[in-house]
Amino acid sequence: MSVDKETVAKIASLARIKMTDAELEKMAPELSNILDWVEQLGEVDTSDVEPMTAVIPNTLRLREDEVNADPLTGGGVRDKVLANAPAAEHGFFGVPKVIE
Structure with a gap:
């Protein structure tokens, strides 16, 4: 795909990038090369490639959810926590209403 100076100027304008005429002239072939490379990637046959979610295989370690796993930070202390609150309902x- 060929990118001309006017196209680069339009892209620069949309991106709010100020470029001189010399920079526009220099950038046009560079963008053309990048777009040609992207087109080459589209030609690669990936029909036999299984989609991946990560580069390396990893599994999550599962554990049982326990409410009182730790006596200091676990559950079962709601009343103690709410005792420090300015308002509990x-x-x-309890928080002030913020939507009218």
């Missing part, structure tokens, strides 16, 4: 933090 129905077992939750």
